[in-house]
Amino acid sequence: MDVGSNKSLVGKGSAGVLNGKGLRFKAGAKNVIIQNIHITNLNPQYVWGGDGISLSGNDGVWIDHVKLSKTRRQHFVSHYDASRVTISNTKFDGVTPYSHSCNSDHYWTIIMGGTGDKITFDRNYIHDVSGRAPKIGSSSGTQLVQAVNNYFYSSTGHNFDISSSGHVLIESNYFDSCVTPLTSGSNGKIFNTASTGVEGNCASALGRNCAVNYLSSNTGRMTxxxxSTVLSELGSYKSQLVAPLGYGKVVSTVTENAGIGKIGN
Known part of the structure; x- marks a missing residue:
């Protein structure tokens, strides 16, 4: 289903379900809100069954209180040209009977790869996945991302996979039962507060400390x-950055709010 400029697609209650259809943003479309909608059953039995939400050079996009499930390709993908987007309070449900990994977990989850992407990824619930959760980077340009306050649960493969073009701040996220929270080959410009003692490094660029991520005892190591490159870049937008909740509040906040039927929570 194509989406053009100056559109708001808002579901009513828990009834806003797109069954067998995804959303494909027209190239260059601007000022779009997608809220309180469940996108599901998008040909999950076919390898090239389609993407849940697909962007291509879009500006001013807000994806909020959305649920994505049972897609065969990406739940979300930003293609090629730069997009400016916020993804918040969204549930990426990876449970599928058609698993690339043969373990009921979805692999092609999230790709942020537009040349010049600027993405805020905040208070989302990503669970039962095995890869690209998210994949950040492409063969050209840069992808500037703040990933904050997200709950990653039950990942049998990898979560963050960041190539050299990915410039990413990873803070105040909660990882539980995640085998590989960050791939060892990730070589972008990354600041991830994987341990205490480095939070203050953010103060001069962002005007505040960064917040530590939490990794449960059954989660793999995050280097x-x-x-500081990504901090300097995000410093130009510090008034627009999301404040970290602190990992202690992430699970309850995200599980109570992410997905459809929860507007106003």
């Missing part, structure tokens, strides 16, 4: 990365 501490403290590249």
């Amino acid at each position: 501490s990365l403290t590249d």
Whole structure:
């Protein structure tokens, strides 16, 4: 289903379900809100069954209180040209009977790869996945991302996979039962507060400390990365950055609010 400029698609209660259809933003479409909608059953039995939400050079996009499930390709993907988007309070449900990994977990979850993307990824629930959750980077340009206050649960493969073009701040996220929260080959400009003692490195650029991520005892190791490049870049937008909740509040906040039928929570 194509989406053009100056549109708001808002579901009513829990009834806003797109069954067998995804949303494909027209190239260059601007000022779009997608809220309180469940996108599901998008040809999950076919390898090229389609993407849940697909962007291509879009500006001023807000995806909020959405649920995505049973897609065969990406739940969300930003293609090629730059997009400016916020994804918040969204549930990426990876449970599927057609698993690439043969374990009921979805692999092609999230790709942020538009040349010049600027993305805020806040208070989302990503569960039962095995890869690209998210994949950030492409063969050209940069992808500037703040990933904050998200709850990652039950990942049998990898979560963050960041190539050299990905410039990413990862803070105040909660990882539980995640085998590989960050791939060892991630080589972008990354600041991830994987341990205490580095929070203050953010103060000069962002005007505040960064918040530590939490990794449960059954979650794999996340190497501490403290590249200041992404902090300097995000410092130009510090008034627009999301404030970290602190990982202690993430699980309850996200599970109570992410997905459809929860507007106003």
